[in-house]
Amino acid sequence: MTKRLRRNHSRTFNAKVAVAAIKGEKKLIELAQDLEVHPNQIKQWRDQLLESATRVFGEAAMAAPEPMIDVKTLHAKIGELTLGNDFLFGALGKVGLLPSAIND
Numbered sequence: 001m002t003k004r005l006r007r008n009h010s011r012t013f014n015a016k017v018a019v020a021a022i023k024g025e026k027k028l029i030e031l032a033q034d035l036e037v038h039p040n041q042i043k044q045w046r047d048q049l050l051e052s053a054t055r056v057f058g059e060a061a062m063a064a065p066e067p068m069i070d071v072k073t074l075h076a077k078i079g080e081l082t083l084g085n086d087f088l089f090g091a092l093g094k095v096g097l098l099p100s101a102i103n104d
Helices: 013-024 026-037 041-058 059-063 072-095
Strands: none
Touching: 013 026, 013 041, 026 041
C-alpha cells in the first residue's frame, strides 16, 4: 500500500470550497468526492469562514469609530500658523534674506 502524500491547498481554493459548502448546492460528501478533499477538512474550512465573517461584520468593525474633528481648533491652528508665516516673511524681507519675487 502506498502512502498518500499530504497536499497543501491555496487559500483561494480553501475559500471557494468553503463558500460552496455554505451554499449547500451539493452535500458535503458529494463536494468532498468531487474535489478529492476529506469532508472533515471542508467542514473546518467552512467553520473558519463563518467565524471570520462574524469578525468582519461584528464588533471589531464597530469598535473603532472615526474620531470627531474639532473645526474650531483647526481654524485656530491655521490662523496661528498664518500669523507666524506672515511675521517670518516680514522679518526676513526686512533683513534681505528673501528673493525679490517674494518681497513684491
